[in-house]
Amino acid sequence: MDPSEVEFLAEKEVVKIIPNFSLDKIYLIGGDLGPFNPGLPVDVPVWLALNLKQRQKCRILPPEWMDVDKLEDVREMERKEESFTPPPSPYYMELTKLLLNHASDNIPKADEIRTLVKDIWDTRIAKLRLSADSFISQQEAHAKLDNLTLMEINTTRSFLLDSLNCMFKLRSNMQPGSGTGKALDY
Amino acid sequence: MSDALSDGGSDHDDSQEDVMTPVELIAKLEEAWLNEKFSPDLLENKSEIVECVMEQLTHMEANLQRVSKGDTKASVHRMEIDRIRFVLSSYLRSRLQKIEKFFPHVLEKEKSRADGDPSYLSPEEYAFAREYLANTETYLKAVALRHMPPNLQSVNMMKAVPEPCLDSFVFLRVKERQDNIMVEPETDDQREYVVDLEEGSQHLMRYRTIAPLVSTGAVQLI
Numbered sequence: 001m002d003p004s005e006v007e008f009l010a011e012k013e014v015v016k017i018i019p020n021f022s023l024d025k026i027y028l029i030g031g032d033l034g035p036f037n038p039g040l041p042v043d044v045p046v047w048l049a050l051n052l053k054q055r056q057k058c059r060i061l062p063p064e065w066m067d068v069d070k071l072e073d074v075r076e077m078e079r080k081e082e083s084f085t086p087p088p089s090p091y092y093m094e095l096t097k098l099l100l101n102h103a104s105d106n107i108p109k110a111d112e113i114r115t116l117v118k119d120i121w122d123t124r125i126a127k128l129r130l131s132a133d134s135f136i137s138q139q140e141a142h143a144k145l146d147n148l149t150l151m152e153i154n155t156t157r158s159f160l161l162d163s164l165n166c167m168f169k170l171r172s173n174m175q176p177g178s179g180t181g182k183a184l185d186y
Numbered sequence: 187m188s189d190a191l192s193d194g195g196s197d198h199d200d201s202q203e204d205v206m207t208p209v210e211l212i213a214k215l216e217e218a219w220l221n222e223k224f225s226p227d228l229l230e231n232k233s234e235i236v237e238c239v240m241e242q243l244t245h246m247e248a249n250l251q252r253v254s255k256g257d258t259k260a261s262v263h264r265m266e267i268d269r270i271r272f273v274l275s276s277y278l279r280s281r282l283q284k285i286e287k288f289f290p291h292v293l294e295k296e297k298s299r300a301d302g303d304p305s306y307l308s309p310e311e312y313a314f315a316r317e318y319l320a321n322t323e324t325y326l327k328a329v330a331l332r333h334m335p336p337n338l339q340s341v342n343m344m345k346a347v348p349e350p351c352l353d354s355f356v357f358l359r360v361k362e363r364q365d366n367i368m369v370e371p372e373t374d375d376q377r378e379y380v381v382d383l384e385e386g387s388q389h390l391m392r393y394r395t396i397a398p399l400v401s402t403g404a405v406q407l408i
Contacts, residue, residue: 026259026262026263030270031211047265078396135390141391141392142381142390143389147388150408153357157357165355168353
C-alpha cells in the first residue's frame with residue numbers, strides 16, 4: 001500500500017474547525033456536516049478542513065493529543081516500556097504531517113510538536129524492527145501487533161512479508177514432497 | 187438550488203435496501219477495498235456494493251449538474267465524490283490485477299463452484315478473464331508455439347501461471363472475537379498451537395488460517 005493511501009485513510013479522521021463563513025448543513029453521502037457559523041467550532045473530516053484552510057475559510061483547532069505536555073508524556077512512556085504503548089491517535093503520524101504542513105499557524109508550538117512526534121515515531125519504529133527481527137529468527141507463525149498504527153505496519157509491510165514468503169519458499173523446497181504442486185511466484 | 191443538494195443524501199435512503207444507510211455502504215466499500223488490496227487471493231465479488239455506490243455517485247452528480255460552478259456546497263460534494271470514486275476504482279483495479287495474474291485459476295474456480303454458490307467474479311470480470319485467457323493463448327501461439335515441433339505445440343495454462351500463494355502472511359484486525367484459531371508450526375520441531383483473537387486486536391499470521399474469517403467479515407485485513 002502506498003503511504004499516500006494511508007494518508008487518504010487518515011484524512012477521514014474528524015477534526016474541529018472554526019469557520020469564518022456561514023453555510024447550511026451539507027448532506028454528504030458519507031454523513032451530514034455542519035451547519036457552519038462564523039466563530040462556532042464544528043466537526044469536519046480532515047480532508048475538508050485542509051481544503052477550507054487552504055482557501056482561508058477556517059481556523060483548525062489542533063486535536064486534543066497534539067499538545068506538547070501530552071506528547072512528552074507519551075514519549076517518556078514509549079521510551080520506558082519495552083512493548084508498544086497505545087499511540088496518541090491511530091493516525092498520529094499522518095495527522096501531524098498533514099496539519100503541520102498545511103495549518104502550522106493554527107497549532108501552538110508546531111516545531112516542538114513536530115520533533116516530539118518524530119521522536120515517538122523513531123522509538124516505535126526501532127521497537128518494530130527489533131520485534132520483526134526476533135519474529136523471523138524464532139520462526140514464529142503468529143504475532144500480536146496491538147497498538148501498532150497502520151502507517152507503522154505499512155512501513156515494514158512489503159519488506160517483512162516478502163522476506164517471510166521467500167523464507168517459506170526456500171523451506172518448502174527443502175522438504176521434498178511438501179512443496180511440489182505449489183506454484184511459486186518468481 | 188440548495189434544495190437540489192440537500193435532497194442528495196436523504197431522499198436516496200428509500201431506494202436503498204432498508205438495511206444499509208449510505209454511511210454504512212461507504213464503510214463496506216472501504217472494508218472490501220482494503221481486504222482486496224491485502225489478500226493474496228481473489229475474494230468474492232461485491233457487485234451489490236459496487237452497484238449501490240455507483241448509483242449514489244450518479245445520483246449526486248446529476249444533482250450537481252443543476253448547481254452553479256462556484257458554489258461552496260457543490261465543491262464539497264465534488265470532493266467527496268472524487269474520494270469515493272478513488273476508492274471504488276482502486277478496488278476494481280486491484281481485482282483486475284489479480285485476475286490478470288491468476289486468470290486460469292480464477293476461471294477454474296469459477297467453473298468448479300456449485301450451482302447455488304455465489305459467484306467469485308462479476309459478469310464483467312468473468313468476460314474479462316475469459317478474453318484475457320483467449321488472448322494470451324492466441325498470442326503465445328502466434329509468437330512461439332506454432333514454430334515448435336508438433337508435440338510441444340500446446341501449453342497448459344494451469345501449470346504455466348502461478349497459483350495465488352495462500353501461505354502468505356497478512357496483517358489483520360479482529361472485528362468479532364474468535365476462539366481457538368489453529369496456528370500451524372513453521373518448522374518441524376515446533377508444535378502447532380491455538381490462539382484466541384480478541385476483538386480489536388491486531389495480528390500477523392498466514393492468510394490460509396484466517397481466509398474464511400475474511401469472507402465472513404469477522405476480521406479486516408490491514
